[in-house]
Amino acid sequence: MAISRGSGVAFILLAVALVASFRPSAAEIRVTEVRSDGRTIIPFYEFGFTHTGILELNVSGISLSDPSTDIDLSQLGFFLSTRDAWIHVLQQLQELDITCALQSSLVKLVYSFDQLNNPNPNPSGLSIPRSSAFGAVFSQSEPGQYTLVFANCLPRLRVSMSVRSAMYNVDPRTGRRAYLSVGAAALPLIYFLLFLAYAALAAGWVAVLLRKRRAAFRIHYFMLAVVVLKALNLLCEAEDKSYIERTGSAHGWDVLFYIFSFLKGISLFTLIVLIGTGWSFLKPYLQDRDKKVLMVVIPLQVVANIAQVAIDESGPYARDWVTWKQVFLLVDVVCCCAVLFPIVWSIKNLREAARTDGKAAVNLMKLTLFRQYYVVVICYIYFTRVVVYALVTITSYRYLWTSIVAGEIATLAFYIFTGYKFRPEVHNPYFVIDDEEEEAAAEALKLDDEFEL
Known part of the structure; x- marks a missing residue:
């Protein structure tokens, strides 16, 4: 040769x-850094849950860029959705039945930012919640292939945060965690x-x-x-x-x-x-x-x-x-x-x-x-x-x-x-x-x- x-x-x-x-790779326990992201929908990871599925979500370093202090934090949050459900959510958005994916009854709401404390403005123009971190444990009793998604329904708003997610299924007999999708x-x-x-x-x-x-x-x-x-x-x-x-x-x-x-x-x-x-x-x-x-x-x-x-x-x-x-x-x-x-x-x-x-x-x-x-x-x-x-x-x-x-x-x-x-x-x-x-x-x-x- x-x-x-x-x-x-x-x-x-x-x-x-x-x-x-x-x-x-962090495998099924993943740590994701989001930096000044203005997308309305940010998909994270898919996982196949059984009827004993668990999602552990820990978010820290939350930073919201907006010159105003009057922000509806209920328009920001995490949810779980199947592919079929997401298709129907898109139809609802197109038909103006809802204005934000978090409002749909077809998704599983994990955490919305309105559960954080009121935002506290600072001289740099950033609007940062006083509680810039949270942890949530979500039990998924309906089996299916779900995607963890972050929704940002506020135009021109950019979000920065560190997201740690752990998804697993629990064996009801032994209590052992299985971090692989079903x-x-x-x-x-x-x-x-x-x-x-x-x-x-x-x-x-x-x-x-x-x-x-x-x-x-x-x-x-x-x-x-x-x-x-x-x-x-x-x-x-x-x-x-x-x-x-x-x-x-x-x-x-x-x-x-x-x-x-x-x-x-x-x-x-x-x-x-x-x-x-x-x-x-x-x-x-x-x-x-x-x-x-x-x-x-x-x-x-x-x-x-x-x-x-x-x-x-x-x-x-x-x-x-x-x-x-x-x-x-x-x-x-x-x-x-x-x-x-x-x-x-x-x-x-x-x-x-x-x-x-x-x-x-x-x-x-x-x-x-x-x-x-x-x-x-x-x-x-x-x-x-x-x-x-x-x-x-x-x-x-x-x-x-x-x-x-x-x-x-x-x-x-x-x-x-x-x-x-x-x-x-x-x-x-x-x-x-x-x-x-x-x-x-x-x-x-x-x-x-x-x-x-």
Whole structure:
């Protein structure tokens, strides 16, 4: 490759340092700093409550910017709302049935600022309540997926405050707190079982490499590294979710999760590009255009991982949260499209070689394999980016874990398919075929001209 070993290691270390430089997520116990924010609605975090759900809300450092002292503090406050209820609240606002979301009977009012003492003006023009902090405990007896929202129904008023929220469900039998949303309660066990599956897959791949050592290429060992990184990523995610469920905080496991997620994402896309170009299978080198694809995909994956960390850290209350979501989606789609080009180029080259170099049968077998891999990559990308997202939107909040399971099973199937098709086998039809297969393949070559990408 064009990148030297030393510069490649330095690049990976730099990217890992960038990912690790973000402040670890506070998980389901979150502390949010709002500074001079004039938005009418500030969404904070979603959580799936059972009938024994609890919200602990602590707000400090409240500061309201307004030159006048006559402020209706009942127009400021926190509430809980489901998505369906919020749609009806918007309709009420449009029809002028209400003038503030806090007035709707469809939301769960947690705390309004009129419960604070009267404001006390100061020379700087700030109107600060005498009690600039409060704590509230709200019991949620109606199960559902709720979003904690702050409403500011006073035009041109800016609010600054520090918000600490803790949302959890209480087990009525043991009294134990579960800080994971009800739809994510099964994730620690699911991720651990997936870790065991990938660990078994890695052990099986090691056995294959030892047994077929003479037929193994460098890319087969790279496949092993990708599987190991995926297994470590799942292990860290299982520990991360387990700690969050018990304590509400990740205790540093989220940093390891981000690091292995970053390495796994880059290595997977790099593997697809290398297989698509035939590196180590067909030729021990990369062409200039193949190197350019790698030079595009790897930096984009760095950006995508940093964007993902920023999304997880900021939450929906951040002003640029939607922008970050769009950037991450765009970069992810670009990466998915870029990895398809090497496969298309390999198919094109094999089709041309099948007609000119006298080895039509061998090239046709390789062409068939690359066609299959091309279709599988497209199906994998479509399923994990489109179908899984659709499952998230249509699935009940209690079964949100099913979309994660679907995506992980698709990924596991993709790993197994890739390993099986490109396994280190001396008599793999991808490398060697006999005379009878050559004649049959030559006849099939006539029909293959009808295939178009």
